[in-house]
Amino acid sequence: MPSQRVAEPVVQPLPGALPTVTLKLPRKAPVFAGETSSQLVRRARKMHKVLTETYPDAHCELDFTTPLELLVATILSAQTTDVTVNKVTPTLFAKYPTAQSMAEADREEMEAILKPTGFFRAKTNSVIKLGQALVDEYDGVVPGKLEELVKLPGTGRKTANVVLGNAFGVPGITVDTHFGRLVRRFGWTTEEDPVKVEHLIGALFPKKDWTMLSHRLIFHGRRRCHAKKPACGACPIAQYCPSYGTGPTDYAPAAKLVKVPTP
Numbered sequence: 001m002p003s004q005r006v007a008e009p010v011v012q013p014l015p016g017a018l019p020t021v022t023l024k025l026p027r028k029a030p031v032f033a034g035e036t037s038s039q040l041v042r043r044a045r046k047m048h049k050v051l052t053e054t055y056p057d058a059h060c061e062l063d064f065t066t067p068l069e070l071l072v073a074t075i076l077s078a079q080t081t082d083v084t085v086n087k088v089t090p091t092l093f094a095k096y097p098t099a100q101s102m103a104e105a106d107r108e109e110m111e112a113i114l115k116p117t118g119f120f121r122a123k124t125n126s127v128i129k130l131g132q133a134l135v136d137e138y139d140g141v142v143p144g145k146l147e148e149l150v151k152l153p154g155t156g157r158k159t160a161n162v163v164l165g166n167a168f169g170v171p172g173i174t175v176d177t178h179f180g181r182l183v184r185r186f187g188w189t190t191e192e193d194p195v196k197v198e199h200l201i202g203a204l205f206p207k208k209d210w211t212m213l214s215h216r217l218i219f220h221g222r223r224r225c226h227a228k229k230p231a232c233g234a235c236p237i238a239q240y241c242p243s244y245g246t247g248p249t250d251y252a253p254a255a256k257l258v259k260v261p262t263p
Helices: 037-054 067-076 082-095 099-103 107-117 120-138 157-167 177-185 194-202 207-223 251-255
Strands: 010-012 020-022
Touching: 037 207, 067 082, 067 120, 067 157, 082 107, 099 120, 107 120, 157 194, 157 207, 177 194, 177 207, 194 207
Parallel strands: none
Antiparallel strands: 010 020
């Protein structure tokens, strides 16, 4: 672990906006060479603690009321934003409220609804086949087990963990683009394979924290730790991050990169 220590960030939540973060950081990024497994666990959990304080409202940003709605919304979220999916799903679920109705959907009508999400023909195919599989194998009910979910059309481990964690209360780690990028940037792992990342990161935290850990990292990735230019100088966990300095380190330019989501 680095010998140089920096001041703890001061996080002050502001109504209707992201927290303000005041930092005093070294010009050079800390390097965590030679970090032991136990040191990695302590550092990762410290980072998660700060993220918990920074994003107290972290949650699944897809709108849903049932496991079926969340499963379909997650499938539709591929290659698009949650905001776009949330604009489409009210119409979709009003017209197709059950697995049976999805299985019997008119393809052209469903494609017209899903067109704003991109790849709408493939997504329509997945939703119709999903409905058929649920009707044929599970009486139209979404199963609550990982091994059953991953066998459904359009459903991989990431989607299955989203559904398990948020619709069934079963802890799971969601390795999406943001999560994978951040855990590598944080130096928690160097693995690229999502399944290996899921298991390695899961070993660093208590199982009960897995679902919210996923939400908090995804929140952080969308709001501060951007792929091309992270807001390092306005980051509450900068002192623990070996990638500090990837983005601007002065607070003013970094703060301009912080995104406050729109409703």
